[in-house]
Amino acid sequence: MRKITIAIDGFSSCGKSTMAKDLAREIGYIYIDSGAMYRAVTLYCIENGLLHNGQIDVEKLRNEIDNLHITFRPNAETNRPDTYLNGMNVESKIRTMEVSSHVSPVAALDFVREAMVKQQQEMGRKKGIVMDGRDIGTTVFPDAELKIFVTASPEIRAQRRYDELKAKGQAVDFDEILENVKQRDYIDQHREVSPLRKADDALLLDNSHLTIEQQKEWLAEQFARVAGN
Ligand SMILES: Nc1ncnc2c1ncn2[C@@H]1O[C@H](COP(=O)(O)OP(=O)(O)O)[C@@H](O)[C@H]1O
Numbered sequence: 559m560r561k562i563t564i565a566i567d568g569f570s571s572c573g574k575s576t577m578a579k580d581l582a583r584e585i586g587y588i589y590i591d592s593g594a595m596y597r598a599v600t601l602y603c604i605e606n607g608l609l610h611n612g613q614i615d616v617e618k619l620r621n622e623i624d625n626l627h628i629t630f631r632p633n634a635e636t637n638r639p640d641t642y643l644n645g646m647n648v649e650s651k652i653r654t655m656e657v658s659s660h661v662s663p664v665a666a667l668d669f670v671r672e673a674m675v676k677q678q679q680e681m682g683r684k685k686g687i688v689m690d691g692r693d694i695g696t697t698v699f700p701d702a703e704l705k706i707f708v709t710a711s712p713e714i715r716a717q718r719r720y721d722e723l724k725a726k727g728q729a730v731d732f733d734e735i736l737e738n739v740k741q742r743d744y745i746d747q748h749r750e751v752s753p754l755r756k757a758d759d760a761l762l763l764d765n766s767h768l769t770i771e772q773q774k775e776w777l778a779e780q781f782a783r784v785a786g787n
Pocket residue numbers: 569570571572573574575576577690718719721722765768769770773
């Protein structure tokens with residue numbers, strides 16, 4: 559079977575990473591969570607004084623962006639890759655509400671996107687990759703053979719994220735998460751550079767009422783159809 563490129567985009571917290579990583583594991587492809595890269599840049603800003611009262615020190619970040627190297631390494635325990643920022647494991651630090659509440663403005667900066675997209679395209683140079691995010695089918699891999707655009711209602715997505723963070727032991731508030739999900743969707747859809755939108759040739763999947771197992775099966779069918787041709 560020929561190796562292809564699979565782009566999974568869509569709204570926040572709808573299950574993109576879950577289905578992308580499961581498919582990648584089953585078919586032996588590399589899985590890349592592009593959102594983790596924008597989260598890592600945001601964490602860097604928080605930890606290095608580049609964010610003051612929600613304001614990003616844009617010029618400082620511009621000078622430092624080329625020194626931020628984001629990589630992924632497998633974690634046998636969680637069965638998904640951990641995110642590393644300049645060699646440090648930042649996987650749990652990038653999943654907090656603090657990072658979620660600052661990530662979309664950071665990800666809207668043109669030079670941040672340019673640097674991340676360059677790294678992402680390099681990772682997918684040899685195909686055999688499943689990448690999820692917001693602009694994978696439109697900007698990072700416009701020629702991807704299989705493109706999916708996932709959506710679900712904001713309330714359902716917030717509930718999924720709430721359950722996830724609660725299970726990890728984080729103190730979370732449903733309304734705060736719902737507000738964050740809506741706010742990020744708005745910023746992601748309205749930014750100037752590579753806004754979140756469905757690529758014309760992407761398949762739309764509303765998984766509001768699908769189980770993880772059902773969406774996994776659906777995705778495996780789409781893969782078999784496209785890669786088998
Ligand atoms: N179809 C589904 N039904 C219920 N929960 C789901 C479904 N798909 C994913 N989830 C859960 O929702 C949460 C968010 O999923 P995730 O894959 O991280 O979303 P995204 O990558 O789109 O932000 C996770 O806890 C995941 O286990």
